[in-house]
Amino acid sequence: MRVLAGVVGFVVVVGIFSSVVRTLVIPRPTPSGFTRLVQKLLHTPFQLVADRCRTPEAKDRVLGPLAPLSILLTLVGWLLFFLVGYALLEVAVSDLGPADAAREAGSSLLTLGFASADRGALTAVDFAAAATGPITVGLLVGYLPTLYGAYARRESEVTLLQSRTGDPPWGPEILTRYAQVDLLDSLPDLFRNWERWAAEVSESHTTYPVLVHFRSPRASRNWLIAMLAVMDAAALQLAINPSRPQAEARLALRAGFVCLREIADSKGIPYDPDPTPCAPVELSYDEFLDGIAHMSGQNFPMERTPEEAWPQFRGWRVNYEALAYRLARDIDAVPALWSGPRRTSGPTLAPRTPVDRKPLV
Secondary structure, eight states, X not given: OHHHXXXXXXXXXXHHHHHXXXXXXXXXXXXXXXXXXXXXXXXXXXXXXXXXXXXXXHHHHHXXXXXXXXXXXXXXXXXXXXXXHHHHHHHHHSSOOHHHHHHHHHHHHTTOOSOOOOOHHHHHHHHHHHHHHHHHHHHHHHHHHHHHHHHHHHHHHHHHHHHHHOBSOOHHHHXXXXXXXXXXXXXXXXXXXXXXXXXXXXXXXHHSXXXXXXXXXXXXXXXXXXXXXHHHHHHXXXXXXXXXXXXXXXXXXXHHHHHHHHHHHHHTOOOOSSOOTTSOOSSOHHHHHHHHHHHHHTTOOOSSOHHHHHHHHHHHHTTTHHHHHHHHHHTTXXXXXXXXXXXXXXXXXXXBOGGGSOOOO
């Protein structure tokens, strides 16, 4: 039994240490089964409550603490399993019972030092446990600034988009508002910025998958919806006005769907890596016409008719629509126009800005 306890304890300690290293140390996508399990167990009750909320604001209040709380519970889980693993090792190398071994391991792991023994084997295990606790906590403390730095960089561009085009963002609305203020010549700059943004999100959200579930400070904003809106704006620009500069729009589109695919790879979501341009999309032609009508009503210049532009637009959207809809459903993003269905039915929100709201009385 002591040999079995030693083997199990060693496997537990090594397995949890591997999870810590994969999650906090290695700067590349190295998924940890333990971390995923903790996040899934925590996500289920929060999502059940959110599914019963009637408004996007109420859902956002419920789901907002989910990702930060999962980080804390992951740390607690690591320490608990280290405690179990080291306690089993204590049992294997001494005549201590389970309760005394847990007391000895906990005293060392948390560096409290109230329990100790003089035996050499126990001392070695105690030293290992005493090093494990501070190292794990220290790595997490160093991990948080990196995590929140990536979150801040992500949200700054999302907030800039909201101040220019309203929230939640929508592809046709981006083009319309740029036309209203005579900024169509600045669209390449927008697409260039979002190409870089998509590359940064791809790197950070695959290395630290919990960032996918970090929500924006406002319920009407969401990083995924913002990226989808910019990609739709780029696809519309390419489909409707082929004579305008295309390089930046094409690069933004490619960076966007590459970002979505890399996130999907890190989460194990299947997708078609090479869809044909004529493949069907969930966005209907009538919804497309509504967007075109909105742009026409604001005198947005168009070189092609809707009938001519639709096959071109669909040929671009087929590269990213399915993954964007799947991720938007998984994270329960704000239900914006052209962003697909959610887990529960509810109203779709059109873009608005502070000037659209009623003034305070």
